[in-house]
Amino acid sequence: MAEDEIIALERAALDRWGAGDPFGFLETYADEISYFDTATPRRIDGLAAMAAYYAPFTGLIKVARYEIIGPRVQRHGDAAILSYNLASDAVRPDGGEVTIHWNSTAVYARIEGAWKSVHSHWSLTAPPALQGVM
Amino acid sequence: MAEDEIIALERAALDRWGAGDPFGFLETYADEISYFDTATPRRIDGLAAMAAYYAPFTGLIKVARYEIIGPRVQRHGDAAILSYNLASDAVRPDGGEVTIHWNSTAVYARIEGAWKSVHSHWSLTAPPALQGVM
Numbered sequence: 001m002a003e004d005e006i007i008a009l010e011r012a013a014l015d016r017w018g019a020g021d022p023f024g025f026l027e028t029y030a031d032e033i034s035y036f037d038t039a040t041p042r043r044i045d046g047l048a049a050m051a052a053y054y055a056p057f058t059g060l061i062k063v064a065r066y067e068i069i070g071p072r073v074q075r076h077g078d079a080a081i082l083s084y085n086l087a088s089d090a091v092r093p094d095g096g097e098v099t100i101h102w103n104s105t106a107v108y109a110r111i112e113g114a115w116k117s118v119h120s121h122w123s124l125t126a127p128p129a130l131q132g133v134m
Numbered sequence: 135m136a137e138d139e140i141i142a143l144e145r146a147a148l149d150r151w152g153a154g155d156p157f158g159f160l161e162t163y164a165d166e167i168s169y170f171d172t173a174t175p176r177r178i179d180g181l182a183a184m185a186a187y188y189a190p191f192t193g194l195i196k197v198a199r200y201e202i203i204g205p206r207v208q209r210h211g212d213a214a215i216l217s218y219n220l221a222s223d224a225v226r227p228d229g230g231e232v233t234i235h236w237n238s239t240a241v242y243a244r245i246e247g248a249w250k251s252v253h254s255h256w257s258l259t260a261p262p263a264l265q266g267v268m
Contacts, residue, residue, distance in 0.1 A: 036257065
C-alpha cells in the first residue's frame, strides 16, 4: 500500500537524520521540494538549496529514539499528504537527552513511478502553557 | 488556472479571518481536513473538530493588512500544494499593531469538482535571532 510505503520512506529518513545523516531526507526529496522549518526566514525551494541548507548539520545531530505519533496519509491520486506528530529524544553534547515535540507535514507525489517528497513543513508542537491561547 | 483559483480561495479566507470571521477558512476545508498550528497539542482531524476549535476566535481577531509572500502552487493531478510566507499586521486590543510572520502550507484537493483544503499547517517564521541555529 502507498500509505505504508510512504511511512516507511519517512521512517528511514528519520533514522538517518537521528544518526547525523541529513542525506536520508535529501534522497526522499524531488527536485521541486519546498520546505519550511523553525529556522527558515523564507520558504526554501529546490533540492540544491536544501542540500546546501542541510550540509552543515552532517554529524551534528543525534537522536536516541523517536516516536511517530498518529501518522495519517491522505491520498489524492498521485499525491499523498503524510502528517504526524513526532516526539524526538535528542542527545545533547553533554550526553543528556531532551525530548522535542514536532508537527510534521510531508507531501509526497508519485513522480516517474516513485514516491518523492515535494513539500515538507516542520514546526514545534506548542508547549502546554501555550495551548488554547494561540 | 487552478493556481490562481487556489490563491484566490486562500486570500478570501484570510480576508474573512482578519475581519474576525474564522468560517471563511472552514468553508475552504474538506471533511477530511487535517490541521496543525502553533497551539495544537496534536494534529486536529476533521471539519467538526476544526469548527469547534475555531468558534472561540469569532470576533476576536482583527488584521489591519497582510502580505502573502512568495506564494507557490505545486500541482500534482487532483492535488495542489500552496505554500507561502505571510506577514500579518494584527491589531491588538489597545489599537496598536504587531506584525506576525507565518509559514503556511495549505494542501488543496479537487473533490467532486471543487478545490477544497485537505491539510493546513501554520507555524511562526523564525525570528532573525534563531535563523541559522535551528
